[in-house]
Amino acid sequence: MLFGRIDHIGVAVEDLDGAVKLYGERFDMREQHRETVESQGVEAVLLEIGEGHVELLRPLSEDTPVGKFIAKRGAGLHHVAYQTDDIDRTLGAVREAGLELIDQEPRIGIRGSRVAFLHPRSTGGVLTELVEPVH
Numbered sequence: 001m002l003f004g005r006i007d008h009i010g011v012a013v014e015d016l017d018g019a020v021k022l023y024g025e026r027f028d029m030r031e032q033h034r035e036t037v038e039s040q041g042v043e044a045v046l047l048e049i050g051e052g053h054v055e056l057l058r059p060l061s062e063d064t065p066v067g068k069f070i071a072k073r074g075a076g077l078h079h080v081a082y083q084t085d086d087i088d089r090t091l092g093a094v095r096e097a098g099l100e101l102i103d104q105e106p107r108i109g110i111r112g113s114r115v116a117f118l119h120p121r122s123t124g125g126v127l128t129e130l131v132e133p134v135h
Helices: 016-027 065-073 087-096
Strands: 005-012 031-037 042-049 052-059 076-083 114-118 128-132
Touching: 005 065, 005 128, 016 042, 016 052, 052 065, 065 076, 087 114, 087 128
Parallel strands: 005 052, 076 128
Antiparallel strands: 005 076, 031 042, 042 052, 114 128
């Protein structure tokens, strides 16, 4: 199997604290981790949901990928992230399958995980993230 499980669902938001409050009060999701990821231009909050997470993403500026996403489409579902134990092997497999990669090599994501994105043009319109967590 290529992926271990869904790691998280990424949601682009304009008001991070308001979104944390909404998810906390309405869905009873507890904030697990908060981090600014300069390399991705976001402030991110992970909320617990079973074995996975909802990742709320607030852009640090309008010219970041999430900032451009919100400007074009508005706040909402941004990406689906799948966990893998070996991101290098998984990138090779998706490359062999003919999928278009945004990231040719993994980069560092939230909590030090290794991540890479696949272009929505090749994944049915869904921005897809591969995540190899730090063990």
